[in-house]
Amino acid sequence: MNIPIITIDGPSASGKGTIAEKVAARLGFHVLDSGALYRLTALHALRQGVDLSDEAALAALAAELPAEFRAGEVWLGGEQVTQAIRAEAVGEGASRVAALPAVREALLARQRAYAQAPGLVADGRDMGTVVFPAAQTKVFLTASPEARAARRHKQLIEKGNPANLADLVRDMRARDARDAQRAVAPLKPAPDALVLDSTAMNIDQVVEAVLEGHRASRG
Numbered sequence: 001m002n003i004p005i006i007t008i009d010g011p012s013a014s015g016k017g018t019i020a021e022k023v024a025a026r027l028g029f030h031v032l033d034s035g036a037l038y039r040l041t042a043l044h045a046l047r048q049g050v051d052l053s054d055e056a057a058l059a060a061l062a063a064e065l066p067a068e069f070r071a072g073e074v075w076l077g078g079e080q081v082t083q084a085i086r087a088e089a090v091g092e093g094a095s096r097v098a099a100l101p102a103v104r105e106a107l108l109a110r111q112r113a114y115a116q117a118p119g120l121v122a123d124g125r126d127m128g129t130v131v132f133p134a135a136q137t138k139v140f141l142t143a144s145p146e147a148r149a150a151r152r153h154k155q156l157i158e159k160g161n162p163a164n165l166a167d168l169v170r171d172m173r174a175r176d177a178r179d180a181q182r183a184v185a186p187l188k189p190a191p192d193a194l195v196l197d198s199t200a201m202n203i204d205q206v207v208e209a210v211l212e213g214h215r216a217s218r219g
């Protein structure tokens with residue numbers, strides 16, 4: 001069976017999650033937030049006292065992750081962790097565990113199982129390059145570090161958190177470099193990806209561009 005898959009990869013704060021949700025809603029497709037699986041693995045390890053450099057133990061945790069996504073909520077072993085996985089420390093842990101090949105391997109089958117009729121929108125770093133290399137439509141969503149930092153700044157301020165724009169731009173550049181330079185599944189566009197720079201685009205314009213790319217790929 002040929003399930004239509006749209007992959008949306010890109011750097012931190014490029015808007016992948018928002019775009020993936022909206023595109024999926026328009027098409028009635030399922031959604032895979034692959035970053036959440038890395039965040040859940042990190043959170044589970046922190047809770048279980050597993051060292052974030054113990055690759056074998058982390059891979060075992062990832063393979064058996066008692067996680068569930070229900071109606072916009074994320075659950076881990078009977079606990080609602082929707083907010084907890086968004087914490088800065090968990091994001092930092094996620095980027096560390098995501099650099100370990102055995103952890104990525106352990107999460108592969110779970111990610112591929114999301115490819116169900118009528119279709120899937122998958123967001124992450126390596127959806128089009130590693131997890132779904134045969135996806136019908138591949139998008140690489142980017143924006144300047146300044147634009148991404150400004151978006152994150154706005155989100156943080158709205159939630160009442162203190163934030164410094166210059167620090168965010170610096171962190172964004174550092175994280176981009178780490179994601180692009182890691183040995184396993186580095187952040188890079190698939191050769192056949194539609195590259196969208198959303199620096200000067202609003203959300204609706206990006207959604208339309210992805211849907212247009214999907215229509216074009218169906219021929």
Ligand code: CDP
Nearest residue numbers: 012013034035036038094095098124125126
């Ligand atoms: O929201 P943000 O883009 O900062 O992070 P995320 O998409 O929730 O992903 C959390 C971490 O998991 C990132 O730092 C990535 O390095 C890693 N990740 C990955 O390696 N591969 C994926 N397919 C998705 C996320």
